[in-house]
Amino acid sequence: METITYLGETLRKWTIGPSTFLAWPEKGARLMNWNLAFADGSVRDVIYWPESDSLADFATIRGGNPILFPFCGRTYAEGDRHQWMAPDGTRRPMPQHGFARQGAFELLSTNEHGFAARLLPDAEAREAYPFEYEFCVLYRFEATVLYVELRLKNLDRVPIPWSAGHHFYFTLPWSEEKTRGDYVARIPAREACRHLRDGSLSPLPPPPRETPFDSPELVDRIHTHLRKNKITVEEAGTGNSLVLRLDGNERPPDPDTAVVTWTYADDSPFYCVEPWMGPPNSPDHNRGLHWVEPGKTSSFLVEVAVKAARP
Secondary structure, eight states: OEEEEETTEEEEEEEETTEEEEEETTBTTEEEEEEEEOTTSOEEEEEOOOOOSOOTTGGGOSOSBOEEBSBOSOOEETTEETEEEOTTSOEEEOOTTBSSTTSEEEEEEEETTEEEEEEEOOHHHHHHSOOOEEEEEEEEEOSSEEEEEEEEEEOSSSOEEEBOEEOOEEESOSSTTOOGGGEEEEOOEEEEEEEOTTSOEEEEOOOOSOEETTOGGGTTEEEEEESSSEEEEEETTTOOEEEEEETTSSSOOOTTOEEEEEOSSTTOSEEEEEEESSOTTHHHHOTTOEEEOTTOEEEEEEEEEEESOOO
């Protein structure tokens, strides 16, 4: 691991085998970029980071892996957006995707294979989420794999709700001669839905086992009731793929675990495949809402692996 200066900020870089990982642990615990170098001198970006001349609006930059905590997406209280009803019946503000992605973190540890960072809640976070807790993000890097764990420890006297997740910006397409239509998503979901502007979840027809990334139906689709914990993104004709695994085992995840697929525009150089603990607005409809009892710790683990990675 080494430290580098980028746009006036100190970042950390890990080079492990062909992979280079770039992160800013103290700002959103954000992994910014992951790329692979090949013997012919070419480089492939796995996790996208855009060219930028400033990090002033870091939380809004479309790239890396923003951490979504304590809730994913938009929350509503009695139809009012960016609000949620706390367990004691108090209506509280809640930014979209929570407050961790724009939050300050304390670097707890770092070594040659990753880091651990702890959220430092500010006044906005304490108003939105009035509990005593410790929220940590832990990354472990390997030659063609990363592991990221979200860990919530309850230091309070009451149960704490959460439904966190990831917002991976994966580079797509990977190869210059390819288009989005040359890539497919394999998400073994039995059910799907969309999040409407009133906060409700609108059911969709059961998703196909395979969807090309140029399909309009894939944008903003929430996949649930996964048959397996394995999600694959595959490039046609090459065998190159990305494989995401949830919770570090082979068992199907909790039925309300969600995988959200989203991109900004037809020509965006990225496509997001986002593992969430539950659908958006979980405090309102309770799907995917998890509770941590006093003194206990809960976690959400995701593995991302590059398979047959060749230029």
